[in-house]
Amino acid sequence: MYTIKDIEFMGENVIDKLKSCGKGVKIYPLAKIAKPQVVELADNCRIGDFVFIFAGEGVKIGEYTDVQPHTTFWGGGLTILGDRVSTGPGTVFLSATYSHAAGLKMVDGLGEGSAKAIGGKLVVGNDVYIGAKSVIMPVTIGEGAVIGAGSFVNKDCEPWGIYVGSPARKIGERPKL
Secondary structure, eight states: OOHHHHTBBBGGGGGGSSSEEEETEETTTTOOOGGGGEEEEOOOOEEEETTTOOOOEEEOOOOOOOOOTTOOOEHHHHEOOOOTTTEEETTEOOOEEEOOTOOOOSSSSSOTTTEEEEEEEEEEOTOOOTTTOOESOOOOOOOOOOTTOOOOOSSSBBBEEEEEETTTTTEEEEEOO
């Protein structure tokens, strides 16, 4: 059951709380944005139902970018999606990882000094397609790249490359626009 506070950050109720919001933005009713004050949405982007955005340093989503249902943005870093990006349903963008150094735990809420999150920068260039249920770590995905469904991307991807698998590997190239 949702509280009034939850509803405040869901759907189009969150628009006036965003850092910036362009014209023609569509946020579906069941999308939730935590920390909206660090989220920037450019003109004509679309955020589907059941998208969850927890923005550490920030999330920037470009023009005409389509974020499909059940996509998650998570972590303490910065995530930038370029213009005309399409994310398949269930994509996960992770902008931070935990340090696995001796003595540190990999869970939040244990008190100061118990865990150490390492914020990163996750950048997706313009005209990128990311297939359903892919997991994207703090990397750079070059312009025009295609990421196959179910891929785990833990290394940078070249512009116009086609990547699949876990971990993702380049299997080809697509023609430049």
